[in-house]
Amino acid sequence: MKIITCYKLVPEEQDIAINADGNLDISKAAPKINPFDLCAVETGVQLKGLIDDCSITAMSVGGKALTNPKARKDVLSRGPDDLTVVIDDKFEQLLPHQTARILMAAAQKTGFDLIICGDGSSDLYAQQVGLQLGELLGVANINAVSKIISAEPGKLIVERALDNEVEVLELVLPAVISVSADINEPTIPSMKTILAAAKKPVTVLSAADLDLSDITELVELVSVIAPKQKTRQNIVIEGDDEQQIAQFAEHLRKALK
Amino acid sequence: MSKLSNIWVFSDIASRLPEIIAAGVALGEKVSAFVIGTEADINRAYSFGATHVYCLGDKDSQKITEDYSNTIAKVISSSTDTNTLMLLAANKRCKALASKLGVQLQAGVVNDVTEINIDNGICAKHMAYGGLAIAEEKINSPIAIMTLSSGVFEAQVADTNNTGEAVNVAFVEPKTPIKCIERRAKQGESVDLGKAKRVIGVGSGIGSKDNLQIASELSEIIGAELGCSRPIAETEKWMDRERYIGVSGVMLKPEIYLALGISGQIQHMVGALGSQTIFAVNKDKNAPIFQYVDYGIVGDINKVMPALINALKA
Ligand SMILES: Cc1cc2nc3c(=O)[nH]c(=O)nc-3n(C[C@H](O)[C@H](O)[C@H](O)COP(=O)(O)OP(=O)(O)OC[C@H]3O[C@@H](n4cnc5c(N)ncnc54)[C@H](O)[C@@H]3O)c2cc1C
Numbered sequence: 001m002k003i004i005t006c007y008k009l010v011p012e013e014q015d016i017a018i019n020a021d022g023n024l025d026i027s028k029a030a031p032k033i034n035p036f037d038l039c040a041v042e043t044g045v046q047l048k049g050l051i052d053d054c055s056i057t058a059m060s061v062g063g064k065a066l067t068n069p070k071a072r073k074d075v076l077s078r079g080p081d082d083l084t085v086v087i088d089d090k091f092e093q094l095l096p097h098q099t100a101r102i103l104m105a106a107a108q109k110t111g112f113d114l115i116i117c118g119d120g121s122s123d124l125y126a127q128q129v130g131l132q133l134g135e136l137l138g139v140a141n142i143n144a145v146s147k148i149i150s151a152e153p154g155k156l157i158v159e160r161a162l163d164n165e166v167e168v169l170e171l172v173l174p175a176v177i178s179v180s181a182d183i184n185e186p187t188i189p190s191m192k193t194i195l196a197a198a199k200k201p202v203t204v205l206s207a208a209d210l211d212l213s214d215i216t217e218l219v220e221l222v223s224v225i226a227p228k229q230k231t232r233q234n235i236v237i238e239g240d241d242e243q244q245i246a247q248f249a250e251h252l253r254k255a256l257k
Numbered sequence: 258m259s260k261l262s263n264i265w266v267f268s269d270i271a272s273r274l275p276e277i278i279a280a281g282v283a284l285g286e287k288v289s290a291f292v293i294g295t296e297a298d299i300n301r302a303y304s305f306g307a308t309h310v311y312c313l314g315d316k317d318s319q320k321i322t323e324d325y326s327n328t329i330a331k332v333i334s335s336s337t338d339t340n341t342l343m344l345l346a347a348n349k350r351c352k353a354l355a356s357k358l359g360v361q362l363q364a365g366v367v368n369d370v371t372e373i374n375i376d377n378g379i380c381a382k383h384m385a386y387g388g389l390a391i392a393e394e395k396i397n398s399p400i401a402i403m404t405l406s407s408g409v410f411e412a413q414v415a416d417t418n419n420t421g422e423a424v425n426v427a428f429v430e431p432k433t434p435i436k437c438i439e440r441r442a443k444q445g446e447s448v449d450l451g452k453a454k455r456v457i458g459v460g461s462g463i464g465s466k467d468n469l470q471i472a473s474e475l476s477e478i479i480g481a482e483l484g485c486s487r488p489i490a491e492t493e494k495w496m497d498r499e500r501y502i503g504v505s506g507v508m509l510k511p512e513i514y515l516a517l518g519i520s521g522q523i524q525h526m527v528g529a530l531g532s533q534t535i536f537a538v539n540k541d542k543n544a545p546i547f548q549y550v551d552y553g554i555v556g557d558i559n560k561v562m563p564a565l566i567n568a569l570k571a
Binding site: 011013016018022024095096097100119122123124125126127128131132135136138139140141142143144157160161162163164165166167168169170171172175180181182185216217218219220221222223224225226227229230232233234235236237238239240242244245246248249251252253255256 | 270321323348349350352353355356357359360361363364365366367368369380383384385386387389390391392393394395396397398432433434435436437438439440441442443447455479491492498504505512513515522523524530534535536538542547548549550551552553554555556557560561564565568569
């Protein structure tokens with residue numbers, strides 16, 4: 001079985017600063033693999049353990065952050081056999097319908113039985129790429145997959161946890177699934193897998209290598225602005241002596257009235 | 258504000274429909290609801306203010322709702338209304354439906370919408386960067402599709418004088434149907450933390466299940482619901498997922514929020530910032546939570562919790 005696991009590089013949230021005008025400054029935020037996609041990669045690795053003759057290709061589309069060797073090694077150290085990245089200056093700030101369109105072209109080029117995405121990414125959290133990708137490819141696709149029950153050639157059975165019910169679904173392969181964050185705990189790469197990652201093959205494609213007719217801009221991003229926060233009292237008592245706790249309890253008691 | 262000619266609405270969860278129809282009424286001259294269900298469900302949609310109802314048939318245990326996307330897309334694309342908007346509930350199922358419809362109708366999609374503006378084209382806002390920011394997107398396609406967060410519009414009040422006939426729509430088989438082998442109600446209690454007046458949030462700092470018991474005792478004394486941060490629900494699995502607060506969990510609006518052993522990362526805080534007054538206990542004086550509090554104490558919960566119980570019992 002040929003598995004593709006998709007991932008996006010996102011800025012490390014801890015290092016995003018907010019400018020006085022509310023705009024975000026991500027210049028100091030290092031790119032990292034979207035945490036939800038780590039679950040997608042891990043799902044691929046676990047599936048590989050269940051299936052004979054299975055390979056995993058990690059895949060991403062985007063701008064120059066994808067040229068970063070450390071980020072490439074990071075994804076490969078988590079288990080995929082090889083990596084395909086589609087890099088183009090035009091791909092710097094893609095919206096989900098565009099990402100899905102490019103991934104479609106790349107996936108058609110490499111071939112696949114199963115594509116695994118995360119349910120969303122921690123930056124825009126649009127939660128559309130896997131679903132739109134599957135729909136564009138004309139294959140079975142679903143989101144919120146919380147467990148893989150079985151995989152055999154041509155067929156996948158998954159569990160899906162929704163707001164108030166759980167579904168067990170049968171998907172005919174090829175298919176695209178998006179997994180929820182609670183599907184697994186991604187393993188932390190060991191020194192050995194990190195070293196091995198450096199030797200794994202990487203294919204770099206550009207927009208010109210893919211069959212990409214015009215991608216219409218169905219949606220455009222107008223602004224990304226930090227909301228104004230409510231002003232708070234900010235009374236912080238330092239220390240947990242009896243008296244200090246009593247003071248804190250008094251504030252709480254007043255608020256409870 | 259001029260209105261759009263028609264708003265399409267759908268919710269797989271009945272309780273969300275009145276709010277979504279309300280949005281339709283506010284934004285459109287007509288509100289066309291898709292209903293999967295019985296005569297009662299059709300009447301219900303009319304009573305909440307739908308002007309047209311399209312019935313997709315009875316609920317079918319073997320089908321998943323997402324497989325109705327082709328059927329819905331066919332109705333929308335054969336309609337003469339242009340520049341329309343389709344609104345769905347912001348849950349996993351409707352998000353799947355929205356994306357599928359987006360591709361089938363070549364329509365722009367925005368999820369978890371918290372604000373809609375139609376004055377200058379169709380624009381929508383939603384949370385981004387784990388709650389650090391609000392993104393605004395403009396939809397350029399003739400059909401716009403959005404999943405609407407709860408609480409954005411005030412639910413319509415039912416008026417049983419509003420009635421009508423539904424148009425029955427034949428099912429369009431999707432190219433690659435997904436078979437539902439089993440469907441079961443989710444285990445666990447149902448709580449609505451989003452409606453609670455007082456909430457205590459427990460974080461990793463709680464340390465042990467025994468301490469959770471003490472936090473629960475405290476919550477009983479002050480009449481609060483118990484919630485938690487993500488690690489408590491997802492890593493430790495000490496509490497139900499329905500109880501975790503934040504961008505990927507529940508959004509709170511209580512009068513009082515008391516955070517115990519929670520560091521205060523933005524992804525958590527977004528869910529708590531709607532609280533009127535925020536209290537926090539954390540032993541690290543540099544914990545980010547203290548930037549967001551009205552009242553905080555730098556202290557060990559092992560000491561503070563029992564003392565609070567004593568003080569507030571009295
Ligand atoms: C995309 C994304 C989405 C996320 N969504 C959510 C979400 O919706 N909700 C959510 O909660 N998280 C979410 N997270 C995770 C979030 O970033 C934090 O990791 C999480 O909220 C941390 O939980 P915590 O504060 O309980 O644990 P920690 O960060 O481990 O903090 C524990 C705190 O307890 C304090 N402490 C320890 N011992 C004691 C003691 N004895 N007495 C007093 N204080 C003590 C410590 O000083 C520390 O500040 C998300 C993350 C990502 C990347």
